[in-house]
Amino acid sequence: MAMSAISSSWSCLPPLVSKWPASCCRRDPVSRGVVRGDRVMAALGQCGAYADQLLIDAEKLVQTPEGLSDVEAAAIPVAAMTAWQVLQVADFDLSGRRVLIHGAAGGVGSFAVQFAKAAGAIVYATASTKSLPHVRALGADEVIDYRHQTLEHLTGDIDLVVDLVGAEVLDRSWMLLSPGGLLVSIAAPDVVSRAPQDRRAVFLSNRPDTALLAAIAEQVAAGVLRSTVAEVVGFYDLPSAIERNRTGHAPGKIVADFAR
Structure with a gap:
């Protein structure tokens, strides 16, 4: 079986725990x-x-x-089904659109990069330094080292933000959305309430x-x-x-x- 990260507040009966087993x-x-x-x-x-x-x-x-x-x-x-379903939330054709994937090196992120590229999107992806080659090999158009690079150059340009990380990543992502853009998160259940008034957001449960x-x-x-x-x-x-x-x-x- 494969493991996925889970919230510390999640409780399950044995055998052991996994929110997304x-x-x-x-x-x-x-x-x-x-x-x-x-x-x-x-x-x-x-x-x-x-x-x-x-x-x-x-x-x-x-x-x-x-x-x-x-x-x-x-x-x-x-991982794969979640990645597919995240991209399907978008109410627009991804061909030619700019998609930013946070956490692109993980299980879900790796599939999301591939699905987005197959749909014709221009894919931006964040990852750690050691994971940059892996994400590039998946086909991302631009890979951003989140530890050493900023996202300001994408301000107002991103049609779809895929948040697989949560936490402060959300706060840095709102300004990146284009008019009519959408942020989809699997990591922040409160994403809709946290969204600025002029920004669209969806929380996806696999x-x-x-x-x-x-x-x-x-x-x-x-x-x-x-x-x-x-x-x-x-x-x-x-x-x-x-x-x-x-x-x-x-x-x-x-x-x-x-x-x-």
Whole structure:
């Protein structure tokens, strides 16, 4: 399963915690062409992916495409679907539009850069110094080191801001929006109330979509999309991995493999 950062105020029942869990496992029968023994993947849409066995509605299962390892597959569901859904919130065609993605090196951000470029957008992306090459390789038109560079040169030019970070990033982003521009956040639930009167904002909560997941998985398997795994950890490394996930880590997703 892959890990996502969660709010410290979030509470879940065992097995362990994940606001946006993803799983990839071998399970029993059943629908959408899935039969006993198939390798499958799913986005649960609930807590409980920190386990080596899961009970899950068969309708949520998608066959893992040939050519994808279980580790690679685990990094796809939540990150890729969230990235796609964030961009779909925009009520305008992204072709030729200027899109700024905060946190572009992470699991969601990496997919968002690729989806935005595929839609014809001009993509600006923020990342840490060590992650700049990764984000450039994904196709971003301009990559900004948020630790050493400012965003003032984009003032009034950005049609869509994708906020995957929250905190003070929001305060620096309002001035960047063009007239009619939109800011979409997955990291700040209060983004709408924080928006200045003349700015538009939306908070997005990811929703599982099995058909979308199947289509995305096929694109990754075909090499059209890249899925990046930052590191693979075992069960006993989960606490330290969760902390790294909160504070920043190498580009991509951290994946837990209980067989390690």
